[in-house]
Amino acid sequence: MAPLYIISSSCISPQPSFGVEALLNEMISYEGNRLSCIEPDYKQFINPVQIRRMSRALKFGFSAAMDCLQKVNCQPEAIIIGTGTGCLTDTEVFLHSIKDYEETALNATPFIHSTYNQLNGMIALNKKVNSYSVTYVHRAFSFEHCLLDTALLFDENEIETSLVGCFDEMTKEHFDMKMQWGFWKQESIQSESLLLHNSLGSIAGEGSTFFMLSKTKPETECNSILDIATLFQPTVFDLEKEIQYLLAKNNLQLSDIDILLSGDNGDTNTFEANDFVKRFCASSTLLYFKHLCGEYDTATGFAVHLANQILTEQVIPDYLYHPEEINKRSQKPIRHLLIYNNYFGMNQTLVLMVNY
Amino acid sequence: MQDVQELKQVLKTQIIESLNLQGMTPDEIDDNAPLFGEGLGLDSIDSLELMVLLERNYGIKIEDAREGRKAMESVQAMAQYISEHRTK
Numbered sequence: 001m002a003p004l005y006i007i008s009s010s011c012i013s014p015q016p017s018f019g020v021e022a023l024l025n026e027m028i029s030y031e032g033n034r035l036s037c038i039e040p041d042y043k044q045f046i047n048p049v050q051i052r053r054m055s056r057a058l059k060f061g062f063s064a065a066m067d068c069l070q071k072v073n074c075q076p077e078a079i080i081i082g083t084g085t086g087c088l089t090d091t092e093v094f095l096h097s098i099k100d101y102e103e104t105a106l107n108a109t110p111f112i113h114s115t116y117n118q119l120n121g122m123i124a125l126n127k128k129v130n131s132y133s134v135t136y137v138h139r140a141f142s143f144e145h146c147l148l149d150t151a152l153l154f155d156e157n158e159i160e161t162s163l164v165g166c167f168d169e170m171t172k173e174h175f176d177m178k179m180q181w182g183f184w185k186q187e188s189i190q191s192e193s194l195l196l197h198n199s200l201g202s203i204a205g206e207g208s209t210f211f212m213l214s215k216t217k218p219e220t221e222c223n224s225i226l227d228i229a230t231l232f233q234p235t236v237f238d239l240e241k242e243i244q245y246l247l248a249k250n251n252l253q254l255s256d257i258d259i260l261l262s263g264d265n266g267d268t269n270t271f272e273a274n275d276f277v278k279r280f281c282a283s284s285t286l287l288y289f290k291h292l293c294g295e296y297d298t299a300t301g302f303a304v305h306l307a308n309q310i311l312t313e314q315v316i317p318d319y320l321y322h323p324e325e326i327n328k329r330s331q332k333p334i335r336h337l338l339i340y341n342n343y344f345g346m347n348q349t350l351v352l353m354v355n356y
Numbered sequence: 357m358q359d360v361q362e363l364k365q366v367l368k369t370q371i372i373e374s375l376n377l378q379g380m381t382p383d384e385i386d387d388n389a390p391l392f393g394e395g396l397g398l399d400s401i402d403s404l405e406l407m408v409l410l411e412r413n414y415g416i417k418i419e420d421a422r423e424g425r426k427a428m429e430s431v432q433a434m435a436q437y438i439s440e441h442r443t444k
Contacts, residue, residue, distance in 0.1 A: 049397070052376040105411040108404040 002154040003224040003354075004147065004213045007161075010068035011305040012037050012060040013207040013293050018067070023309045027292055027319040029192035033184045034175050035205040035294035050122075053109050055089040061119045061167035061208040062126075068210035069127065069163065076163035076212065078132035079120050080149050082142030084297020086116040088171045119167060132159065140347035142166060143209075143298040144230050147351075151228070154215040165210030166298035175204050183295075183344065185266070194266040194291040195322055202265035202344075205294015209301035211308075222356055223311040225304065226250050229350040236276040239348070243280065243338075246350055258334045259316075260284040261307055263341030263349075265295045270345045277340045284338070285330040287320040300349050303339045311337060311355035363435045371431070374409045375402050387432045395430070403428060410434075415443035 011017040014035035015028055028038075037060055042051055045063040054062070061081075069076070085091075090113040097106050112118065117135040124133050132153070136145040143166040150162045178184060185201040194203060217224075227250055229242050247254060260281040264274040278286055287310075293302040310316060314334055318326055339351040368382035371391075375398065389395035392403065406428055410416040416438065418424040427437035 048378075049399070052378050053401070101412065105408050107408050108401055112401070 001151045001227050002215060003217075003226055004150055004154065004164075005215070005217050005222055005224045006211055006308050007214050007218055007222070008068050008071040008212040009210065009305050009308055010064045010071065011207065011209040011302060012040065012064045013209075013302055014038060014205060015292050017305070018064070023306075023313050023315060023317055025317070027192065027317075029190055029291075030203075031190055032188050033201075033203045034170060035191060035203060036170070037206055037208075053113070055087050055113060055169075057087045057089065057167055057169035057206075057208075058113060058119060058122070060169075061165070062122055064167070064208040065119070065123050065163065065165055065210045066126070068165070068212055072212050074161065074212070075127060076129060076161050077159035078134075078150070078153060078162040079123050079129055080132070080134050080136070080146040080162055080164050081117075081120050081123075082136045082138070082144070082146040082166040082298055082301070083116055083119075084137070084139050084142050084168050085174070086137065087113050087118060088169050088174055090114040092171060092173055123163070140297045140343035141230050141232075141349070143301045144228055144349050144351075147225060147228050148230075150213055160215050162213050163210060164213050165208065166301035167208035168206055168296045168298050170204045170206040170294075170296060178204070191291050191294070192319070193323065195264065195288060196324070197266055198268055199266075200268055202267045202290065202295040205290075205296045205299065207293055207296070207299075207302055209298075209305045211304070217356065221312075223308050224354055224356070225351060226354050227350075227352040231348045231350075233346055234273070234348055236273060239273060239276060240280060242350060243277070246352055250352060252336060252352075254281060255283050256336050257281055257284045257338045258330075258332065259287055259307075259310065259337040261287050261289060261303055261310075261320075261337060261339045263290055263299060263303060263339070263343075264288055265290045265342065265344070267344060270342050273342055273345060273348065274340075281338065281340075285316070285328070286322065286325065287316065288322060289320070292319075295343070297343070299343070300339065300341045300351065303341060304351060304353070307337050307339055307351075307353050310334060311353060314355075360435050360439055363439060364431050367431055367435055367438070370409055370413060371406070374405050385431055388430050390430055391428055391434075406434075410438070413444075414438050414441075416441050
């Protein structure tokens with residue numbers, strides 16, 4: 001796979017990540033099992049006529065995309081976006097009005113905005129991009145397929161740059177449904193202590209992350225995504241094989257991985273796989289990210305943004321370590337970083353990144 | 357049944373809610389100002405939302421586009437049209 005060079009990124013999350021270039025000095029810890037995005041002042045990105053029609057997910061997705069593009073001031077040749085559930089608020093409004101008005105007199109706006117590719121269209125119209133524009137709706141592999149698609153387009157010399165991103169929102173209704181299905185912890189916890197709770201389920205999250213990716217290595221210091229692997233309901237043997245294959249393909253040894261950024265979401269059902277990867281990569285410094293953003297379909301996007309900042313800054317804040325392993329701080333230079341995301345055991349992802 | 361004057365006030369509140377005209381109050385909408393283009397500056401998607409408003413709240417279904425354009429010229433025109441055609 002051709003490396004995907006990251007030339008800019010922007011992230012709206014439950015942490016104050018937006019408009020901040022450096023790593024955060026401290027994290028915000030939330031009480032309760034549902035983390036919501038810290039929303040910026042949207043008026044700087046969206047005109048008043050558009051903003052009154054847009055739901056939260058569209059607003060934070062669009063703003064993250066615009067911010068990412070503004071940083072590099074260049075026109076993307078492709079817009080590739082992943083979302084697990086799209087604009088849930090609009091979908092819920094539309095479905096409720098179908099029921100309430102017995103399939104008559106339905107509002108146009110929630111219907112239009114409930115379609116998954118709405119954000120692609122809005123960005124394309126705003127930036128006057130009329131080339132490749134695709135939305136991947138592959139549940140917890142949605143963002144991963146955006147990266148894979150970009151890699152294929154780069155490999156085939158179709159494009160030089162691509163705006164790649166993801167967005168997902170958590171509504172009260174969706175949270176309540178998933179609570180009944182056992183996705184979230186029954187007990188209310190403090191998000192910073194997510195990994196200390198040995199119980200079923202996780203905490204819910206949401207967010208939007210965008211990257212401007214380039215096929216060509218910039219002249220300045222940069223980071224790139226070297227490789228990606230997606231595994232559906234793998235066994236630990238599958239995981240071991242895939243990690244080894246990923247490293248071998250990129251001429252790396254396990255000992256070359258300086259950091260393992262784990263997407264352990266605190267669900268005891270996924271303990272076996274998370275524990276295996278942790279032990280398998282024992283030579284790497286182990287960090288975590290789900291206590292910052294919560295669990296959602298496109299949380300890998302948040303992890304890549306965080307990894308990009310760690311690689312650039314060469315600093316690891318204390319809040320990324322396991323609360324009981326803070327004394328294992330690493331001071332060594334960080335070159336290779338492996339993200340391992342695990343969405344309730346079903347969708348598991350490996351993303352290999354490097355700093356140049 | 358409401359008189360036209362009363363209806364205009366109710367209608368303005370419904371328009372603000374239905375179109376999510378943030379920060380606007382009924383008093384700021386001129387009875388005779390055009391709803392589209394100038395005046396409130398509404399667009400084609402808003403016209404669909406106003407059609408839904410008429411159907412849901414007053415049982416009015418506009419089939420003819422020309423008639424719809426006339427009925428939605430201003431708050432005054434809308435209130436007049438509603439008082440003449442409402443079924444609920």
